[in-house]
Amino acid sequence: xxxxxxxxSEDYAQWYVDVVLNAELADYAPVKGCxxxxxxxxxxWEKMQSGLDGLFKDTGHSNAYFPLLIPESFMRKEAEHVExxxxxxxxxxxxxxxxxxxxxxxxxxxxxxxxxxxxKWIRSYxxxxxxxxxxxxxxxxEMRTRLFLRTTEFxxxxxxxxxxxxxxxxxxxxxxxxxxxxxxxEYMAMPVHVGRKTDAEKFPGALVTYCIEALMQDGKxxxxxxxHDLGQNFAKAFDVTxxxxxxxxxxxxxxxxxxxxxxxxxxxxxxxxxxxLVIPPRLAPQLAVIVPIYRSDEERTAVLEAAHAAARQFPKxxxxxxxxxDTAKPGRKFTEWELRGVPIRIEIGPRDLAxxxxxxxxxxxxxxxxxxxxxxxxxxxxxxEAMQRDLLERARSFRDQNTHSVDSWEEFExxxxxxxxxxxxxxxxxxxxxxxxxxxxxxxxxLIPLDGDEEDGRCILSGKPSRTRVLFAxxx
RNA sequence: CGGGGCGUAGCGCAGUUCGGCCAGCGCGCCUGCUUUGGGAGCAGGAUGUCGGAGGUUCAAAUCCUCUCGCCCCGACCA
Numbered sequence: 001x002x003x004x005x006x007x008x009s010e011d012y013a014q015w016y017v018d019v020v021l022n023a024e025l026a027d028y029a030p031v032k033g034c035x036x037x038x039x040x041x042x043x044x045w046e047k048m049q050s051g052l053d054g055l056f057k058d059t060g061h062s063n064a065y066f067p068l069l070i071p072e073s074f075m076r077k078e079a080e081h082v083e084x085x086x087x088x089x090x091x092x093x094x095x096x097x098x099x100x101x102x103x104x105x106x107x108x109x110x111x112x113x114x115x116x117x118x119x120k121w122i123r124s125y126x127x128x129x130x131x132x133x134x135x136x137x138x139x140x141x142e143m144r145t146r147l148f149l150r151t152t153e154f155x156x157x158x159x160x161x162x163x164x165x166x167x168x169x170x171x172x173x174x175x176x177x178x179x180x181x182x183x184x185x186e187y188m189a190m191p192v193h194v195g196r197k198t199d200a201e202k203f204p205g206a207l208v209t210y211c212i213e214a215l216m217q218d219g220k221x222x223x224x225x226x227x228h229d230l231g232q233n234f235a236k237a238f239d240v241t242x243x244x245x246x247x248x249x250x251x252x253x254x255x256x257x258x259x260x261x262x263x264x265x266x267x268x269x270x271x272x273x274x275x276x277l278v279i280p281p282r283l284a285p286q287l288a289v290i291v292p293i294y295r296s297d298e299e300r301t302a303v304l305e306a307a308h309a310a311a312r313q314f315p316k317x318x319x320x321x322x323x324x325x326d327t328a329k330p331g332r333k334f335t336e337w338e339l340r341g342v343p344i345r346i347e348i349g350p351r352d353l354a355x356x357x358x359x360x361x362x363x364x365x366x367x368x369x370x371x372x373x374x375x376x377x378x379x380x381x382x383x384x385e386a387m388q389r390d391l392l393e394r395a396r397s398f399r400d401q402n403t404h405s406v407d408s409w410e411e412f413e414x415x416x417x418x419x420x421x422x423x424x425x426x427x428x429x430x431x432x433x434x435x436x437x438x439x440x441x442x443x444x445x446x447l448i449p450l451d452g453d454e455e456d457g458r459c460i461l462s463g464k465p466s467r468t469r470v471l472f473a474x475x476x
Numbered sequence: 477c478g479g480g481g482c483g484u485a486g487c488g489c490a491g492u493u494c495g496g497c498c499a500g501c502g503c504g505c506c507u508g509c510u511u512u513g514g515g516a517g518c519a520g521g522a523u524g525u526c527g528g529a530g531g532u533u534c535a536a537a538u539c540c541u542c543u544c545g546c547c548c549c550g551a552c553c554a
């Protein structure tokens with residue numbers, strides 16, 4: 001079979017598409033901009049869901065579900081919100097064969113319908129905080145789509161919380177930002193920077209938008225999660241008040257925060273290589289695959305028995321596959337499982353059997369090693385943990401090597417002329433300068449650090465005084 | 477919406493310039509035998525509204541008109 005993956009050096013965008021398709025993460029759907037998430041891709045999403053859901057529960061949140069369809073009038077209640085989202089909304093105008101009295105928006109996000117309900121549920125300070133998350137699909141009519149990174153319909157979680165004070169909502173927004181950071185690093189092995197968005201990049205209707213940003217292998221930045229301090233904007237738009245202990249009606253303070261199936265795209269672009277997908281062990285739908293190797297029927301029987309025996313002693317959660325197909329040779333099986341990103345491959349052949357051992361190969365590093373059959377589960381467990389650590393370490397060092405601190409406009413332009421990287425540079429905070437930098441280099445302010453070191457500097461473009469560096473990159 | 481590419485078997489493509497027998501090739505698929513520690517070999521076999529509609533013609537994958545869709549790049553966005 002010919003080469004199926006375009007090398008990254010040749011065409012990064014095509015490499016990404018090749019990996020996603022060949023790893024069977026997703027396929028193009030009949031509707032433009034939509035994709036089918038296939039079992040291998042959905043399995044990763046399920047792992048992400050369960051990891052995140054645990055972290056949400058640990059921080060006191062509960063899941064609920066709100067409707068897909070939102071009355072048009074709800075969308076219009078928050079001025080910035082409707083302005084930001086209207087252009088990318090799909091709207092249902094017919095139902096039951098007749099025009100609807102009021103068009104129904106397919107949710108691009110659920111703030112409005114959720115706050116219409118919070119109005120009913122919140123009466124007293126005793127009802128706060130209200131900490132709800134929902135796992136859902138949303139639709140945004142994007143001009144240009146890319147598998148996982150930007151699709152018309154995507155899956156996500158959206159947390160929506162209500163608090164008595166701004167201090168509380170502010171703390172919640174930062175807490176969930178940290179949850180995302182932790183998830184990205186510990187589960188996805190994807191190092192991220194955390195910070196605050198500029199006004200130009202913030203969520204329509206938010207007071208402040210916080211984000212995590214990760215560096216992809218091509219030097220572009222991926223916004224991997226956002227957390228918004230919504231202030232009282234939605235409480236005022238939907239008239240959500242509570243009676244304080246002092247007997248005063250007060251507007252509620254809000255947050256919302258979300259991550260989406262875009263994370264799967266980020267995962268691909270953080271770890272995968274020219275041989276296909278690489279999945280960190282903690283997010284792998286299947287941790288290990290066992291490939292039996294044999295010639296004669298006797299060998300086949302003995303090897304398969306050993307393979308299944310090994311698989312049986314592994315924890316069920318590993319979803320170990322014994323690839324006992326007679327229709328493919330071992331070499332074929334190796335490359336297929338490599339394309340699909342299974343973290344650990346175990347080979348068992350007659351030579352291994354004779355020595356009471358197996359051959360173990362990590363997906364991220366190619367050399368074959370051997371391990372005794374005795375205590376194999378422990379060995380695999382340790383191998384998986386080492387791989388998880390190494391992936392994070394490797395991604396971190398890649399990011400460090402592609403992060404620059406820049407003080408001259410010439411150098412700034414040079415970096416973004418043909419490529420991209422993380423660039424820490426001074427910026428005056430002036431929106432017009434931000435726009436001009438984007439115009440001239442395609443690089444944007446990805447985030448403003450939360451507790452950046454203060455230092456005297458001059459804006460990279462305007463030369464105006466600046467107290468902190470901000471993070472620039474071209475963005476996905 | 478602008479630029480580029482493309483629609484022919486499950487996938488990848490040739491054939492279209494200059495119309496002409498039964499529309500081809502590779503991979504995959506099915507059957508059999510031999511194989512099996514890095515994408516197996518041989519033999520046999522199945523598979524097509526040539527994206528769609530209309531037109532020109534004795535004859536259209538090929539020429540004309542219209543149309544639908546997809547991918548990539550750019551402007552907008554998680």
